[in-house]
Amino acid sequence: MTDSPIRVGVLGARGRMGATVVQAVEGAADLKLVAALDAGDDFAPLADAQVVVDFTHPDAVMDNLRHLIAHGLHAVVGTTGFSEERLAEVRSLLAEKPGLGVLIAPNFALGAVLAMRFAGQAARFYASAEIIELHHNRKADAPSGTASHTARMIGEARAAAGLEPGPDATTSEVDGARGARVADVPVHSVRLPGLVAHEEILFGGEGETLTIRHDSLDRTSFMPGVLLGVRSVVSRPGLTVGLENVLDL
Numbered sequence: 351m352t353d354s355p356i357r358v359g360v361l362g363a364r365g366r367m368g369a370t371v372v373q374a375v376e377g378a379a380d381l382k383l384v385a386a387l388d389a390g391d392d393f394a395p396l397a398d399a400q401v402v403v404d405f406t407h408p409d410a411v412m413d414n415l416r417h418l419i420a421h422g423l424h425a426v427v428g429t430t431g432f433s434e435e436r437l438a439e440v441r442s443l444l445a446e447k448p449g450l451g452v453l454i455a456p457n458f459a460l461g462a463v464l465a466m467r468f469a470g471q472a473a474r475f476y477a478s479a480e481i482i483e484l485h486h487n488r489k490a491d492a493p494s495g496t497a498s499h500t501a502r503m504i505g506e507a508r509a510a511a512g513l514e515p516g517p518d519a520t521t522s523e524v525d526g527a528r529g530a531r532v533a534d535v536p537v538h539s540v541r542l543p544g545l546v547a548h549e550e551i552l553f554g555g556e557g558e559t560l561t562i563r564h565d566s567l568d569r570t571s572f573m574p575g576v577l578l579g580v581r582s583v584v585s586r587p588g589l590t591v592g593l594e595n596v597l598d599l
């Protein structure tokens with residue numbers, strides 16, 4: 351006997367990512383697209399879904415998640431802009447809904463997830479770490495969710511290893527020249543037409559540097575991870591942050 355397909359709704363369906371997710375869901379035999387909605391649409395069709403994928407906007411995603419959790423819908427969220435406070439609210443909403451799962455991942459591309467993991471592993475061996483993230487110029491947020499997540503992973507590894515702040519002789523600086531600080535890691539954001547999503551994680555130590563680079567050249571790069579998220583969230587109750595946890599990395 352064949353299992354019935356997982357019924358999927360998409361929020362942000364007319365956007366760059368949402369439209370790509372709609373195509374990917376339509377192309378997957380074990381998934382069925384039941385709603386493809388965007389800003390201003392009536393959310394009523396979501397009632398037919400089991401899992402809803404959200405690629406909208408940092409200003410919209412929390413209201414969407416409140417709606418989805420209140421209506422008992424599993425969620426796979428790629429939208430960025432999640433602070434610790436936002437994650438805490440999602441956890442507390444889910445505490446009232448046993449069995450319901452939410453997966454929030456700043457990046458669904460396999461190579462980006464691996465790059466973050468490798469960066470976390472390398473961090474304790476180097477005195478200094480900096481991140482350069484490069485994106486298309488339509489992106490709303492800076493730094494990227496991926497760069498912030500990477501910086502936090504590096505920061506945790508550095509703190510666990512008892513590393514001091516990286517040596518830096520800068521005494522005079524034009525505002526922003528040394529980047530933004532996330533978990534005390536300098537993060538530099540580049541926005542250019544022509545780019546999709548790219549990240550370089552640079553480590554510096556005694557007489558050497560290590561650069562880990564990932565490039566998403568097309569939005570299809572995110573789709574295997576999104577579909578994996580949809581298939582796994584139905585049996586992952588509670589909040590999961592980061593695809594690395596689904597991949598058991």
Ligand SMILES: NC(=O)C1=CN([C@@H]2O[C@H](COP(=O)(O)OP(=O)(O)OC[C@H]3O[C@@H](n4cnc5c(N)ncnc54)[C@H](O)[C@@H]3O)[C@@H](O)[C@H]2O)C=CC1
Nearest residue numbers: 362364365366367388389406410428429430455456457458
């Ligand atoms: N986690 C990941 O792997 C990735 C995450 N992203 C993130 O996904 C988000 C969307 O990115 P793009 O698709 O490039 O943006 P986009 O601007 O092309 O699309 C966003 C869509 O959401 C719609 N929208 C806004 N508010 C809404 C609401 N309340 N309900 C339903 N739809 C709403 C907009 O009208 C628009 O069509 C961003 O936060 C971006 O950083 C993007 C690529 C990969």
Ligand SMILES: O=C(O)C1=N[C@H](C(=O)O)C[C@H](O)C1
Nearest residue numbers: 430456457489494495496547
């Ligand atoms: O807006 C984008 O395009 C992307 N957003 C995510 C982020 O902020 O990290 C993921 C990826 O970098 C593409």
